[in-house]
Amino acid sequence: MTGSARTDAPETPEPVLLRTEGRAAYLTLNRPGALNALNHVMVRRIDEALTAWEHDPAVRTVVITGAGERGLCAGGDIRAIHDDARDGDGAASAAFWRDEYRLNARIARYPKPYVAVMDGIVMGGGVGVSAHGRVRVVTERSRIAMPETGIGFVPDVGGTHLLGRAPGELGTHLALTGIPVGAGDALLSGLADHFLPSESLPSFVADLAARPVADALARHEQRPPRAPLADQRTWIDACYAAGTVEEIVGRLSAHGDPEAKEAAETLLAKSPTSLKVTLAAIRRARRLGSLERVLDQEYRVSCAALGSPDLVEGIRAQIVDxxxxxxxxxxxxxxxxxxxxxxxxxxLGDRELGLGGAGAEEDRR
Structure with missing residues (x-):
């Protein structure tokens, strides 16, 4: 974590701040007390803003940032999902995911440069509103993760698409363990494109109002830090290529590298059901190809998870109690x-998300 934003701060009246300046439109997630966690209202406002800016010829670039000093976005509002799954019929969560996943697909194919400032904590739904963008910037403070297996859930928001395309078995490692990675590993894994020191962010963001993205990047981009996972590829690729989670854990435990054994111990603390579904989802995502088709699959998985005891229990253990x-x-x-x-x-029959039907546009990444 970075900064010291209070978690007991009052809810901000406007959870998404919108403004335009020069050639750029700026979108700021504005719930710093909740680490800018996404709710349904925020998803809708982002989508409405993208519609307006897409048709505004004065807007040449869209920029997304997070308020406060701790990060862009810690994910979706999982406390609300917990309460809906425990006490309701899951309809509110399903409706939220429907709009959220459609937004993720829209960001990936947005016709104007979409610049995501992935500073600080970027997890779950935060990855969905950033890592599908055309220009993804990380800093030395970035901590990026899809930690869903630790709460009895499965990576969503296109996460299985992104991680399924990572080099070797890096994505499988990140999806199953849920561990956060820094800037170097985010670049190595294909979750980001450019490294800027955090002290340069205010100038970079301001430059986008007057300069094309490439010019602004040229003024501020620096050599990225090393990627620790690059040194671990030998055991990661060998162990995670196994056909089952049990075999993956067995290979990790038997490997001589202490970090492999640590990964095995990490896996054994996660939801067994989530681990097995996540492995299947990652491998199916590789075959599905387009982001839209993967999001359709993720929607089925997420809706099914609402009926799984591990989702309510995982959020209880990590967030509630x-x-x-x-x-x-x-x-x-x-x-x-x-x-x-x-x-x-x-x-899901007539409840399918339906993004990847006939004629669905291929993901450009």
Whole structure:
């Protein structure tokens, strides 16, 4: 974490701030007390702004940043999802994801440069509103992750598409463990494009009002820091190429590298069901190809997760009670059957997201 934004700060009246200056339009996620976590209102306002700016000839570039000093966005409002899954029928969460995933697809194909300033914490839904953009900037403070397996969920917002395309098995490692990575590893994994020191961000963002993106980048971009995962590729690629999560854990445990053994221990603390569904989702995403088709799959998986006991339990343990002692059900990998996994990918009939139908535009990344 960076900065010291208070978590008990009052809710900001405007959760998304919009302004235009010169050739740029600026979108600021503005819930710093909640680390700019996304809710349904915010998703809708972002989408409305993108519509207006797409048709405004004065706007040449769109820039997204996060208010406060801690990060761009910590993800979706998972406390609301917890309450909906526990006490409601899941309809509110499904409606939120429907609009959120459509927004993710829109960002990926937005016709104007979409510049995402991925400073500080960028997790879950924060990755969805940034890593699909055309220009993705990280800093020495960036901490980027898809930590869903730790709360009984599965990477979404196009995360399985992004991680499925990472070199070798890096994406599988990041998806299953949920570990955060810094700037160097984000660049290595294909989650970002450019490194800027955080002290340059105010000048860079201001320059975009007067200069094309390439010119602004040329003034501020610097050599990125090293990527620690590059030195771990040997055991990552060998271990995560296994056919099952059980075999992955076995290979990691048996490997001589201490970091491989640590990864095995990390996996064994995650939801067994989430691990198996995530591995299947990553591998299916590679075959699906386009972002739209992957988002359709993720929507099926997310809706199915609402009926899984691990989602409510995982959020309870990590966010609500914060005892960090989730009681997963089933409790072991061996107890999660192929039938259990397949249930998450079952068609939704008339409730399908429907982005990847005939004629769906291919993702440009």
């Amino acid at each position: 914060k005892d960090r002692r989730p009681r997963w059900s089933p409790a072991t990998l061996a107890e999660v059957t192929d039938v259990d996994v397949e249930r998450f990918f079952a068609p």
